[in-house]
Amino acid sequence: MATLWRLLPVTxxxxxxxxxxxxxxxxxxxxxxxxxxxxxYVARPWEVTPxxxxxxxxxxxxxxxxxxxxxxxxxTAAFGNELEDGTLPYLLMxxxxxxxxxxxxxxxxxxxxxxxxxxxxVVTTLVASRGPxxxxxxxxxxxxxxxxxxxxxxxxxxxxxxxxxVPRSLLxxxxxxxxxxxxxxxxxxxxxxxxxxxxxxxxxxxxxADDFPxxxxxxxxxxxxxxxxxxxxxxxxRSIQVD
Amino acid sequence: MIEPLNPSLNQVSIxxxxxxxxxxxxxxxxxxxLRGVAKWYGDVVAVSDLTFGIGLGVTALLGPNGxxxxxxxxxxxxxxxxxxxxxQVLDRTVPGHTMVYRDLGLAGEQxxxxxxxTGREFVRLNAILxxxxxxxxxxxxxxxxxxxxxxxxxxxxxYSKGMRQRIKVAAALVHDPRVLLxxxxxxGTDPVQRARMIALIRQxxxxxxxxxxxxxxxxxxxxxxxxxxxxxxxxxxxxxxxRTIRERMDERDxxxxxxxxxxxxxxxALVVEPVTTSIRMADGRLIAETNDVRQFGRLVPDVARxxxxxxxxxxxxxxxxxxxFSYLVGS
Numbered sequence: 101m102a103t104l105w106r107l108l109p110v111t112x113x114x115x116x117x118x119x120x121x122x123x124x125x126x127x128x129x130x131x132x133x134x135x136x137x138x139x140x141y142v143a144r145p146w147e148v149t150p151x152x153x154x155x156x157x158x159x160x161x162x163x164x165x166x167x168x169x170x171x172x173x174x175x176t177a178a179f180g181n182e183l184e185d186g187t188l189p190y191l192l193m194x195x196x197x198x199x200x201x202x203x204x205x206x207x208x209x210x211x212x213x214x215x216x217x218x219x220x221x222v223v224t225t226l227v228a229s230r231g232p233x234x235x236x237x238x239x240x241x242x243x244x245x246x247x248x249x250x251x252x253x254x255x256x257x258x259x260x261x262x263x264x265x266v267p268r269s270l271l272x273x274x275x276x277x278x279x280x281x282x283x284x285x286x287x288x289x290x291x292x293x294x295x296x297x298x299x300x301x302x303x304x305x306x307x308x309a310d311d312f313p314x315x316x317x318x319x320x321x322x323x324x325x326x327x328x329x330x331x332x333x334x335x336x337x338r339s340i341q342v343d
Numbered sequence: 344m345i346e347p348l349n350p351s352l353n354q355v356s357i358x359x360x361x362x363x364x365x366x367x368x369x370x371x372x373x374x375x376x377l378r379g380v381a382k383w384y385g386d387v388v389a390v391s392d393l394t395f396g397i398g399l400g401v402t403a404l405l406g407p408n409g410x411x412x413x414x415x416x417x418x419x420x421x422x423x424x425x426x427x428x429x430x431q432v433l434d435r436t437v438p439g440h441t442m443v444y445r446d447l448g449l450a451g452e453q454x455x456x457x458x459x460x461t462g463r464e465f466v467r468l469n470a471i472l473x474x475x476x477x478x479x480x481x482x483x484x485x486x487x488x489x490x491x492x493x494x495x496x497x498x499x500x501x502y503s504k505g506m507r508q509r510i511k512v513a514a515a516l517v518h519d520p521r522v523l524l525x526x527x528x529x530x531g532t533d534p535v536q537r538a539r540m541i542a543l544i545r546q547x548x549x550x551x552x553x554x555x556x557x558x559x560x561x562x563x564x565x566x567x568x569x570x571x572x573x574x575x576x577x578x579x580x581x582x583x584x585x586r587t588i589r590e591r592m593d594e595r596d597x598x599x600x601x602x603x604x605x606x607x608x609x610x611x612a613l614v615v616e617p618v619t620t621s622i623r624m625a626d627g628r629l630i631a632e633t634n635d636v637r638q639f640g641r642l643v644p645d646v647a648r649x650x651x652x653x654x655x656x657x658x659x660x661x662x663x664x665x666x667x668f669s670y671l672v673g674s
């Protein structure tokens with residue numbers, strides 16, 4: 101632990117804040133909600149195979165709504181809590197570059213969300229595998245995991261930036277998730293083209309169909325947007341005023 | 344020599360500074376320099392027309408609550424940007440230079456700390472972020488300095504206000520900075536802790552550090568700082584040697600309340616004395632105004648003895664900081 105503090109002080113601090121409060125617990129509980137749906141499916145299996153059930157669950161619930169919420173909670177808290185309670189000066193008044201601060205926080209968000217999401221997907225797949233005619237589930241699990249990691253990487257960067265720019269970032273994030281990703285992104289082609297949902301599903305479909313160019317192109321786009329958001333967060337942190 | 348800093352205020356200063364900055368003794372180097380600094384939020388002006396320098400040793404930032412002391416400390420810390428003017432610390436303009444924080448520490452006014460960390464973890468985190476060569480050694484040294492070694496393994500969330508103050512000072516000190524800013528460090532401390540904190544502040548000043556301590560308690564400031572910057576309504580009202588300012592304050596008329604068994608006879612005896620400016624009765628007590636409070640303090644018991652009057656109470660009623668500041672701003 102002492103070595104972690106020394107090597108990654110900002111990340112270790114932020115993970116401790118997440119695990120010391122409710123954030124980490126909420127992230128893990130939310131990540132397990134799909135497993136609950138899987139249990140309901142296994143108890144009363146309707147006329148779909150476990151593979152079809154998992155794909156539908158991932159496309160309609162996890163990617164547009166659940167995953168963004170799981171990421172939103174820690175990503176907006178990473179800087180947001182410190183801005184709110186006035187502890188940010190303990191980081192800002194240090195001879196540490198703003199880039200390192202942002203990357204440290206970003207890494208902490210990923211360290212909490214990615215394991216939780218992956219654990220949730222594994223448990224969900226295991227539960228669903230007890231349904232009738234279970235085939236191809238490993239392949240779906242890998243595709244879901246790949247798309248989830250890509251989406252978490254993108255959304256973490258977006259929400260870290262939002263927390264530094266928008267005063268009530270959690271509320272703003274919720275509105276974005278429900279209005280943009282879940283509702284408008286589903287029906288309006290223009291919105292769909294610039295929603296994280298669309299790109300996560302491209303990665304998912306690409307991995308599922310062994311269409312690696314599609315998956316890697318979508319992943320690259322998400323990575324570029326994430327980098328831009330992180331650079332904007334660095335710029336914002338350089339000019340932020342705390343009192 | 345006393346000189347006004349701003350014609351609109353009844354300000355005092357000691358010597359004119361060699362490098363044109365008020366607050367600095369002649370020839371002294373400005374470790375912190377504010378030139379024409381103002382900070383406003385929309386229509387609200389937090390501080391304005393601030394030009395002063397702070398040199399080595401302890402300097403008190405004295406002013407009533409809401410005067411702008413914390414705003415000044417935040418400006419010097421680079422946490423907020425001046426709306427106009429420049430702030431320099433060790434010849435570097437802030438904000439803008441993160442490396443200045445190697446030589447700068449702040450124990451700010453915020454109450455919240457990282458509640459899930461222990462005191463030791465918190466101080467050590469600051470040592471690591473400051474890139475201190477031996478963070479463990481620095482942590483233990485600083486914890487001992489603020490007398491927090493015994494409570495260092497408790498979580499910050501369970502600390503009392505006084506303990507939070509001391510752990511904040513430890514976090515600000517852990518990298519042995521040349522400049523230390525302490526925002527009301529004595530708030531919430533008990534008398535023993537207060538005495539230790541004052542001793543520590545004086546020790547740091549004697550070691551050659553620049554220590555800026557904000558306070559709204561006049562009597563406290565007297566115990567650790569010789570140099571004082573008095574801030575009133577966001578402006579610099581007085582700067583310089585504490586004793587000079589204190590003497591200047593003593594020159595004004597003071598109000599003294601007297602309770603005795605024969606106030607009329609006491610009033611008749613006092614009114615003829617040259618140091619008595621005016622005297623009146625209120626609720627069976629005498630309210631006297633004097634132009635020399637020390638002499639008046641000796642006079643009243645003498646008069647009581649001479650006239651055979653029993654004296655129950657004699658108390659200056661305008662010694663509060665607010666009245667001192669009212670005097671300094673000439674209102």
